[in-house]
Amino acid sequence: MQPSVIELSIIVPTYNERDNVERVVAALDAALPGVRWEVIFVDDDSPDETFRKVCSLAQRDARVRCIRRVGRRGLASACIEGMLASCAPLLAVMDADLQHDESLLPRMLDALRSDAADLVIASRYAEGGDTGDWSAERKRMSLMAARVARWTLKTELTDPMSGFFMLRRRCFDHCVERLSGIGFKILLDILASTPEPLRILELPYRFRTRQFGESKLDPKVQLEFVWMLCDKTLGRFVPTRFIAFSAVGGIGILVHFAALWLLFKIYLLDFLVSQTGATLIAMTGNFALNNAFTYRDRRLRGWAWLRGWLSFVLICSIGAASNVGVAAYLFHSHQERWVLAALAGVLVGAVWNYAVSSVFTWSVPGRMRP
Numbered sequence: 001m002q003p004s005v006i007e008l009s010i011i012v013p014t015y016n017e018r019d020n021v022e023r024v025v026a027a028l029d030a031a032l033p034g035v036r037w038e039v040i041f042v043d044d045d046s047p048d049e050t051f052r053k054v055c056s057l058a059q060r061d062a063r064v065r066c067i068r069r070v071g072r073r074g075l076a077s078a079c080i081e082g083m084l085a086s087c088a089p090l091l092a093v094m095d096a097d098l099q100h101d102e103s104l105l106p107r108m109l110d111a112l113r114s115d116a117a118d119l120v121i122a123s124r125y126a127e128g129g130d131t132g133d134w135s136a137e138r139k140r141m142s143l144m145a146a147r148v149a150r151w152t153l154k155t156e157l158t159d160p161m162s163g164f165f166m167l168r169r170r171c172f173d174h175c176v177e178r179l180s181g182i183g184f185k186i187l188l189d190i191l192a193s194t195p196e197p198l199r200i201l202e203l204p205y206r207f208r209t210r211q212f213g214e215s216k217l218d219p220k221v222q223l224e225f226v227w228m229l230c231d232k233t234l235g236r237f238v239p240t241r242f243i244a245f246s247a248v249g250g251i252g253i254l255v256h257f258a259a260l261w262l263l264f265k266i267y268l269l270d271f272l273v274s275q276t277g278a279t280l281i282a283m284t285g286n287f288a289l290n291n292a293f294t295y296r297d298r299r300l301r302g303w304a305w306l307r308g309w310l311s312f313v314l315i316c317s318i319g320a321a322s323n324v325g326v327a328a329y330l331f332h333s334h335q336e337r338w339v340l341a342a343l344a345g346v347l348v349g350a351v352w353n354y355a356v357s358s359v360f361t362w363s364v365p366g367r368m369r370p
């Protein structure tokens with residue numbers, strides 16, 4: 001059998017990392033002498049044109065490859081596409097900002113070559129590891145997120161949120177169809193999606209300080225983390241979008257009562273007028289929240305926002321009517337058990353609103369529209 005041409009593909013997601021990519025290649029070159037490796041940068045069309053820099057490096061060094069994704073964003077999905085573009089038997093994922101210590105790569109590689117593990121995780125929290133000079137706040141948040149992840153995954157791993165790891169491509173191939181691809185946490189995604197138990201080894205390392213460029217971890221990324229955990233737990237039973245839609249609906253009830261109180265009690269308007277006004281305000285709030293969060297990947301803007309709002313209000317009005325209809329019917333036919341009747345009505349209304357708005361308000365571009 002011929003030895004594989006490339007043994008190890010290192011996937012490096014990038015967004016505005018122009019000043020780092022050349023340093024990453026030099027660091028890999030120094031860290032992996034005698035290894036047949038390649039590096040695949042997956043760039044989401046960075047405004048700073050990181051992809052140009054990568055392409056010019058690739059012109060000089062055949063071990064460097066570039067995938068430029070246009071109109072897409074996301075660390076986890078970028079890693080998945082990078083791994084899919086590789087045919088090497090071993091895959092690694094590493095950040096582009098030199099915060100991950102590349103000198104750990106040979107030991108990670110050895111563990112896979114000697115069949116001591118299927119997946120090797122570089123851990124900041126294992127004995128001997130360190131998060132470097134993080135603020136107390138960031139450290140606390142990271143530890144808390146790791147605890148939640150351990151709890152949902154039922155794992156003992158010290159750093160299930162690490163962005164630095166190496167695994168057999170066979171293990172990736174086995175879970176790729178189940179991956180969520182949402183947010184930052186690609187390792188967590190793999191751990192939660194693998195159909196067979198993996199033999200995992202953690203190696204400690206010290207997280208370095210970023211020298212060039214900025215971190216992309218923002219509140220949106222944190223929300224995506226919650227989304228992914230939902231997807232990996234409750235998502236097996238109910239679509240995660242429906243959970244988010246219902247959570248927004250719950251907030252809508254609070255908005256409704258706040259608006260009603262304002263209109264009816266403070267502005268002393270007629271009850272029917274106040275109730276109608278509060279309903280409209282709550283629907284508009286729900287629409288805005290769903291547009292920004294539940295359907296952030298199909299977000300409507302400008303005129304499409306207005307059209308979407310109109311369709312949402314119409315759909316929810318029908319939803320409210322069916323809610324009341326079902327509840328009234330059950331109330332009379334089931335010995336006036338009002339709580340159950342009301343809950344059934346709310347559920348029917350919510351499912352209707354969700355199902356119909358997913359098709360008409362936030363239709364999948366190019367599929368539902370002629």
Ligand code: GDD
Pocket residue numbers: 012013014015016017042043044073074075078094095096097099142161162163164184185186214215216217
């Ligand atoms: N292609 C692509 N698309 N790459 C991205 C995107 C994106 O939308 N967002 C971030 N990246 C790249 C960055 O350019 C960098 O190479 C890497 O992903 C990590 O991004 P940072 O913004 O530096 O993240 P961090 O240092 O805050 O977070 C790191 O530590 C976390 C643990 O606390 C990452 O390694 C996370 O994966 C890890 O969970």
Ligand code: MN
Pocket residue numbers: 095097099210215
């Ligand atoms: Mn970083």
